[in-house]
Amino acid sequence: MTGLTREEAAGRIMVALDYPEAGAAKKLLRDLEGIPCYIKVGMQLFYSAGPAFIASLKESGYRVFLDLKMHDIPNTVKGGASSITKLGVDMFNVHGAGGKEMMEAAMEGVDAALAGGSTGGYRPTVIAVTHLTSTSQVVLNSEIGIAGSVEDAVIRYATLAKSAGLNGVVASPQEVQLIKAACGAEFKTVTPGIRPAGAALNDQSRIMTPSEALAQGTDYMVIGRPITGAADPRAAIESIIEELVGNE
Numbered sequence: 001m002t003g004l005t006r007e008e009a010a011g012r013i014m015v016a017l018d019y020p021e022a023g024a025a026k027k028l029l030r031d032l033e034g035i036p037c038y039i040k041v042g043m044q045l046f047y048s049a050g051p052a053f054i055a056s057l058k059e060s061g062y063r064v065f066l067d068l069k070m071h072d073i074p075n076t077v078k079g080g081a082s083s084i085t086k087l088g089v090d091m092f093n094v095h096g097a098g099g100k101e102m103m104e105a106a107m108e109g110v111d112a113a114l115a116g117g118s119t120g121g122y123r124p125t126v127i128a129v130t131h132l133t134s135t136s137q138v139v140l141n142s143e144i145g146i147a148g149s150v151e152d153a154v155i156r157y158a159t160l161a162k163s164a165g166l167n168g169v170v171a172s173p174q175e176v177q178l179i180k181a182a183c184g185a186e187f188k189t190v191t192p193g194i195r196p197a198g199a200a201l202n203d204q205s206r207i208m209t210p211s212e213a214l215a216q217g218t219d220y221m222v223i224g225r226p227i228t229g230a231a232d233p234r235a236a237i238e239s240i241i242e243e244l245v246g247n248e
């Protein structure tokens with residue numbers, strides 16, 4: 001196997017900008033200047049800073065994953081997907097729990113936006129959340145009421161997402177190999193629940209270290225607090241890149 005270059009390693013990292021407003025997020029971006037990572041904007045920042053912040057990220061040349069986890073009736077998700085596509089993001093997500101028709105509607109929304117021509121024909125990668133990485137086996141069975149293993153439940157959503165025409169899923173790195181086996185190597189895996197050795201778990205449950213996740217074959221690892229909560233965020237991401245370099 002060939003090792004990753006520093007640039008390739010950085011490109012596998014999606015930094016989660018979980019901040020209350022644009023100013024704090026921009027400070028982090030200044031700290032990370034020159035590192036070619038992917039940027040994830042979630043609901044906290046998007047509900048506050050909105051499309052203007054996405055536009056500023058794109059103008060700065062970042063690849064952007066807009067993580068709004070849509071989960072609604074098909075018609076509403078179709079409209080949401082259309083609006084998101086017009087923002088020109090590189091990736092967005094829906095909840096697999098919305099079902100196949102809802103996921104198909106998301107793809108129709110993308111097509112409708114592209115047909116309108118407002119994105120210059122750029123097609124975003126659409127992925128489905130399987131089971132949140134904060135969900136443990138016990139919570140899945142006892143609280144949510146889904147019987148069986150987390151792995152089986154994740155694979156069910158992944159195969160459903162694939163059959164709906166989506167490009168991949170969000171899951172824990174612990175399920176990557178099963179997803180690739182069930183859905184093919186080209187089906188993207190985006191994995192939060194990444195914790196460098198010794199880092200605080202916070203509210204995550206199904207976790208792995210960056211190098212363990214890479215060894216599973218994950219395409220992208222979403223990392224928030226281990227970088228954004230560090231005293232020196234640039235040193236934190238550099239140390240993760242270092243861990244990944246040469247390790248594919």
Ligand SMILES: O=C(O)c1cc(=O)[nH]c(=O)n1[C@@H]1O[C@H](COP(=O)(O)O)[C@@H](O)[C@H]1O
Pocket residue numbers: 016018042067069093129131132133134170171192193194202204222223224225226
């Ligand atoms: O869709 C996501 O990005 C997501 C799905 C999931 O199952 N678990 C999960 O943690 N996330 C997101 O990934 C990020 C993880 O952040 P940290 O736990 O701070 O590394 C957060 O922005 C979450 O919203």
